[in-house]
Amino acid sequence: MANGSRQAAWEFFGAELKRWREEAGLTQVQLGDRVFVSGGHIGQFEQTIRKPQLDVAQRIDEVLQTAGFFERLWRKLIKEQPYTEYFAHAVELERLATEILQFAPTVVPGLLQTPQYARAVFLASNPLATDEYIEELVRGRIYRARILKDATRPVYWAVLHETALRIPVGDAGVMTRQLDHIAALMRERKVLVQVLPFAAGAHPEMGKMMMLMKFEDAPPTVYTEGMRSGSLLDEPTVVRRIQESYDLIRAAALSPEASLALLESAAEDYRRCASTT
Structure with missing residues (x-):
């Protein structure tokens, strides 16, 4: 998924979060209290300034009774980004x-690596990977x-x-x-x-x-x-x-x-x- 379409998908996530929250009659602070984050974080999720972690998306589903909607959308978006799931949130916070x-x-x-150094690191961890896969990893690292x-x-x-x-x-x-x-x-x-x-x-x-x-x-x-x-x-x-x-x-x-x-x-x-x- 291209960066533009991925951003649009996260904007959809934020818009849906705001819609469901308002329909439930909750302020950002009230929802934040129930999912154990600050109201400011809820506002940042809605404005796509910050992405929630999986456990937060799951708690949002529980509080808003959305039958797993936000968890499923979160998993789809994370799967289609170029970083491993456990590192994707750190990359967002870096920005x-x-x-x-x-x-x-x-x-x-990673933030200090050259493409040649990054390539050697990835090859050491993925000795049987294709050149295309390694180059995708290198591009993601240099983009950061x-x-x-x-x-x-x-x-x-x-x-x-x-x-x-x-x-x-x-x-x-x-x-x-x-x-x-x-x-x-x-x-x-x-x-x-x-x-x-x-x-x-x-x-x-x-x-x-x-x-x-x-x-x-x-x-x-x-x-x-x-x-x-x-x-x-x-x-x-x-x-x-x-x-x-x-x-x-x-x-x-x-x-x-x-x-x-x-x-x-x-x-x-x-x-x-x-x-x-």
């Missing part, structure tokens, strides 16, 4: 975030990164463990271009990147990827990812603890200037390796 804070323990984050080029881009602050710089994803040429790309974004002041060096030793949330997203008119949300699964966390106590862990990781990381120097040094190492092969 709305005013600030994105990310920790990447082993792999360069457009938010870093927008005039209204969010503040993006990433901490990469040195492991992500040293694991050769693809060949030396791929890694050279990847690290050059991150360095260029840093020099253009489009992103803030720090490197957590091996020398830092133990650190909070070891081995766990996290992405903390903050918004203008909604509480912060954390996305974490595991084996073929992902979770969005917005319980205030949990988010606060994760923010504390992220702050400790940032404090242990190299300064942005020292991080840039390490990135460029690693890129030169790969460049020399590529020139000898």
Whole structure:
């Protein structure tokens, strides 16, 4: 489904939600209270600013007695978008975030990846996939990164463990271009990147990827990812603890200037390796 038709389908979802809510005689706040989200979230669902998660769509069906209509429509729309179901909501929130804070323990984050690096990552996970399938995944990943080029881009602050710089994803040429790309974004002041060096030793949330997203008119949300699964966390106590862990990781990381120097040094190492092969 093309982006335009998918957006139109979500607008239909929002319009139907508003129609059913008003027929039930409920305000946005009243419906939000019954499905355990804020009234502001209901308004954002109706205006297609934000997409609900599956459990919210299911609770809307229960409250409005719509016999599973919103769940079925949600499943159809999610199935026809280019991201896995568990990640689709995180992608939607990325577009709305005013600030994105990310920790990447082993792999360069998707928003910073080059097409060549992304292709190598996807091929490692899908060794028998067709070229067409791999290229579709790569296009989806690179499309996401457009938010870093927008005039209204969010503040993006990433901490990469040195492991992500040293694991050769693809060949030396791929890694050279990847690290050059991150360095260029840093020099253009489009992103803030720090490197957590091996020398830092133990650190909070070891081995766990996290992405903390903050918004203008909604509480912060954390996305974490595991084996073929992902979770969005917005319980205030949990988010606060994760923010504390992220702050400790940032404090242990190299300064942005020292991080840039390490990135460029690693890129030169790969460049020399590529020139000898």
